[in-house]
Amino acid sequence: AGPRNGTAPTLLTNYLDTQYFGEISIGTPAQTFKVVFDTGSANLWVPSYKCSPLYISHSRYDSSKSRTYIANGTGFAIRYGTGSVKGFLSQDIVMVSVSDIPIIQVFAEATVLPAFPFIFARFDGVLGMGYPSQAIDGITPVFDRILSQQILKEDVFSVYYSRWVLWGGSDPAYYTGDFHYLNVSKSGYWQISMKGVSVGAEMLFCKDGCSAAVDTGASYITGPAGPISVLMKAIGAAEMAEGGYVVDSGDHRDLPPGTSITVCVSSLQQSQYGEDICVVAFSGLDIPPPAGPLWILGASFIGHYYTKFDRRNNRIGFATAR
Numbered sequence: 001a002g003p004r005n006g007t008a009p010t011l012l013t014n015y016l017d018t019q020y021f022g023e024i025s026i027g028t029p030a031q032t033f034k035v036v037f038d039t040g041s042a043n044l045w046v047p048s049y050k051c052s053p054l055y056i057s058h059s060r061y062d063s064s065k066s067r068t069y070i071a072n073g074t075g076f077a078i079r080y081g082t083g084s085v086k087g088f089l090s091q092d093i094v095m096v097s098v099s100d101i102p103i104i105q106v107f108a109e110a111t112v113l114p115a116f117p118f119i120f121a122r123f124d125g126v127l128g129m130g131y132p133s134q135a136i137d138g139i140t141p142v143f144d145r146i147l148s149q150q151i152l153k154e155d156v157f158s159v160y161y162s163r164w165v166l167w168g169g170s171d172p173a174y175y176t177g178d179f180h181y182l183n184v185s186k187s188g189y190w191q192i193s194m195k196g197v198s199v200g201a202e203m204l205f206c207k208d209g210c211s212a213a214v215d216t217g218a219s220y221i222t223g224p225a226g227p228i229s230v231l232m233k234a235i236g237a238a239e240m241a242e243g244g245y246v247v248d249s250g251d252h253r254d255l256p257p258g259t260s261i262t263v264c265v266s267s268l269q270q271s272q273y274g275e276d277i278c279v280v281a282f283s284g285l286d287i288p289p290p291a292g293p294l295w296i297l298g299a300s301f302i303g304h305y306y307t308k309f310d311r312r313n314n315r316i317g318f319a320t321a322r
């Protein structure tokens with residue numbers, strides 16, 4: 001079967017401009033899960049039916065209900081920047097798009113999930129869209145399994161405004177002009193070299209170039225804490241207790257357009273504890289070497305562009321979204 005013209009979309013749900021997730025199914029008959037499509041990791045996991053029922057608000061995979069389940073049992077642990085997920089490996093048929101792209105996939109059934117941040121997660125699991133070199137236990141990632149089926153028009157996937165992932169191509173109906181391509185700067189990561197960070201015409205940071213991960217699984221733009229705090233002062237943002245920044249919801253100040261790639265990131269409208277506050281789409285995060293120092297361009301950046309992740313040419317293309 002396979003996607004009609006070699007491409008297929010997976011629609012994403014946007015929760016509070018901070019969590020973007022789409023639906024996949026695992027097993028026969030299909031068990032559906034909401035997953036974050038995360039270019040910053042390369043494994044697929046969903047909560048296991050064997051997981052403590054504390055997470056009843058999340059869907060859990062029950063292998064005993066799937067005719068196509070194949071046991072594996074190898075231990076699994078993945079350490080994200082925000083916490084670890086532990087479990088064991090299983091194999092079953094995974095469908096990533098309603099227009100049927102079935103693949104046989106090794107994934108993890110999570111049995112240990114830290115309450116924070118998972119209880120705030122509106123999604124059930126994570127589908128890593130990173131390179132195989134990032135995959136824990138050397139498991140072939142979902143996108144690589146799809147590529148090896150030779151059913152896609154191009155060896156790429158595109159993200160439009162964080163509204164959907166398009167497997168196998170890009171759709172000119174949703175962008176104008178050409179793609180501005182940036183080569184992947186570190187093989188095995190969706191990482192690029194940034195020429196600088198400026199507010200208006202003034203280059204403030206990263207004057208000699210720096211690295212940035214293009215990370216669909218992250219909500220905001222993060223940079224080293226020092227430069228970020230200077231940037232926040234430049235836009236008159238106040239620091240929150242837990243490290244984020246807010247600006248008066250009155251002045252929705254979008255940063256003045258940048259130079260090569262416009263980083264005009266508006267503040268987010270997020271209601272917390274009842275009242276509405278504008279959380280600026282930046283936060284400070286010091287990533288230690290060897291991975292860091294590293295800027296993270298998350299959904300609040302990617303959402304401004306039509307972004308093409310090109311595995312054929314190991315490059316990322318940015319076009320102006322319509």
Ligand SMILES: CC(C)CCNC(=O)[C@@H]1CNC[C@H](CN2CC(=O)N(c3ccccc3Cl)CC2(C)C)C1
Binds near residue numbers: 040084114116217218
């Ligand atoms: C290569 C890999 C092994 C390490 C580096 N990659 C990374 O840390 C990722 C980079 N992209 C963003 C991503 C955000 N994460 C945020 C988050 O809290 N999560 C999470 C963690 C623990 C329990 C439950 C959850 Cl939901 C999982 C989730 C949503 C994926 C992290």
